[in-house]
Amino acid sequence: MERCAFLSGVCSSRGCGCHQQRQGPAETAAPAEKHVEADAAALCCAGSGGIASPRPPSPPPRCSLQDLPVEMLVEIFASLPGTDLPSLAQACTRFHSILHTDSIWRRRCREEYGLGENFRNLEVMGVSCREVYTQLLHPYRHILGLWQLATEPYRELLNVAVDGLCITGWKYLPPHYLQVDGPMQLKPSFRIRLTERKSATVECMEGYSRPHSGHYSRPHRCHLRIQKDGFTIKCNHSMSGCSQKHLPKWVSEARGLVLQHAQWFSYRHSDCLTYRRIYLPPSHPDDLIRPGLFKGTYDAYRLKIAMLSFHGKYARATKIAGDPGIPAWKETLEIHLRHRIQLRNAEILRNFNVLSRIVQALHEQVIQELQEEEDGPEDSPAQPSVGGSGAAALEEQPAHSFALPEGVHSRDQNYPRACRMCFYGVDIVNVCGSAYPHRFPGIFILFDENQFGFLCLERKCFILYRRVQDTFRNVEAPSPQAFLEMLENLQALPPGRSSLQAL
Structure with a gap:
């Protein structure tokens, strides 16, 4: 009884909240003191019944x-x-x-x-992984990815990638034998490696041989300057790796062109090459096929690399390298996804006159729509889709037999014999000396996920495109706007000129 009275007195003296409320100066007590008092009150209530209350558990130790x-x-x-x-x-x-x-x-x-x-x-x-990371990979991380040579019409592609214990810049050239199903050519242009002093050194790899001389240039040091969205390689000899005297042989070997067409290639001799970054197009679920790089043929002496990207009611295959007869920045294949061409049977494709009338009617319709868009408000109503979503829509389409119309030639006869979908398209080419680009209407033919073609009726030719299957790293655009800005620099139409003015 005395013990219970003692615990009850402690409870009253400490102001247990379950019996009474403390008055007076204690109302201004610090939060920590109130917390202690509340713990004591809880122990007081728990101790009623003649059993001693345990002490409050100590706070867990602080872990660093x-x-x-x-x-x-x-x-x-x-x-x-x-x-x-x-x-x-x-x-x-x-x-x-x-x-x-x-x-x-x-x-x-x-x-x-x-x-x-x-x-x-x-x-x-005698090199550690830490030194590889801090002295090589991290300092040169900004040049990893896909680049385009900005100092000549051919617009050679360069893929800079981690290659073993080095960083190598590989020339990324079209197939040597001008076949779209052939593998891309890779030739080293420069490399960055760690020396015995554990410091990074940039070496030029532009080796070349001269006829009857047996001369070969060994890797030697050069200077690399990194800029925003670009870099420059400077060497003490011509970066082309050849002399002007032997340019035709070099063009034939490294560019896949025949000697009699070497005059189309105007390569400026220079000891300094500048590259600008190329982003691959982002992929969306509504895209008919996966965007990316495609190899395309034109005639017996030309082969090009185009980038397929989707932009709502349009798709574009923008030329980014190859075929020096038409500079890389002066050709774009534009596909109008709203204007699908329904082919009921294969006979329509074989009849050149019927196809010409269909394309001409669509061409006039496109002109009228562009006129209405320019005269109307900027915010045009939503356009109907091509049906379905992405690859699922393509798979739902029945395959139709495909054959080239009479009189139409193709560089590559190994084209598919069945197609899925066809759309109105136009090949936009900026010809030197012309105020406006030439537009060649035709039919965009989608075969499957990795192949498409363009049938140009005016020139009576068929261009086959096949996907570049190589995998690239560090080619994603930081934002959709960054990709569009890059693409604007590659478009055929000059900035500020509408599509209607070019028709």
Whole structure:
């Protein structure tokens, strides 16, 4: 009884909230004091009945990141982006020491840059994964990706990628034998590697041989300057790798052109080459096929690389490299997805006159629609879709037999004999000396996910396109607007000129 009276007195003296409310100066007590009092009141109530109340549990000890085992810290650090590790190394001496663990940088090299080389080679070279990351991969990360040569009409493509323990710039050339089903040609242009001093060195790889001389230029140092969305390679010899005297042979070998057409190729001799970045088009579920790069033929002496992209009611195959007869920035195949051509049977395709009348009628309709769009409000009503969504819509379409109309020639006779869909299209070509681009109406023919063609009725030719199957890294645009800005620089129509004015 005395014990119970004692606990009850403690409860009253400490102001248990379940019996009474404290008055007076205690109302201004600090939050921490109130928290202690509340805990005491709870213990008081729990202690009624003659049983002593236990003491409140002590707060859990504070755990610091520095108190974790080394193995756990290594695993945590290895999962962080490499750009965060330098700041982490400055936090304390222990972190700085742990970040010298090579397994951390090995994982960063593999996950961020796809470095799959056998890391035992590093031990032979006496180089650590940390040095590969900090001295090679990270400083030159901005030049990884796909680039276009900006100093000559051919607009040669360059794919800069991590190649083993180096970064190599590969010339990305069309197939040597002018067949769209052939593999792309890869030739090294430069490489960046670590030297014995563990510093990165840029070397020119533009080797060449001269007839009857046996001369071959070995890799030698050159200068690389990185700019915004571009970079420049400067060397002490011509970057073309040949002399003007032997240009036809070099053009025939490296560009896939025959000697008698070498005069079409105006290559400016220079010891300095400038490249600008190329983004691959983003993919959307509503696209008929996956956008990307395609190889296309024109005639016996030309082959080009085009980029297929989708823009709502339009699709465009923009030429970005190849075929020096028409500079890369002066040709665009424009497909009007609203104007589908229904082919009831194969006889329509074989009849050139019928196709000409169909295309001419659609051409006049397009002119009228463009006129109405320019005269009407800027916000035009939503346009009907081509039916279905993306690849599903393509698969739902029945296959029709396909054959070229009489009198139409094709460089590649190995074209598909069945097609899925056809649309009105126009090949826009900017010819030198002309105030406006030439427009050649025709039929865009979609065969499957990896093949399409364009039937140009005015020139009576058929151009076959096949997808470039190579996989690229670091080619995604940072935003849709960045891709559109890049594409505007490659379009055939000059900026500010409407499509109607060009008709």
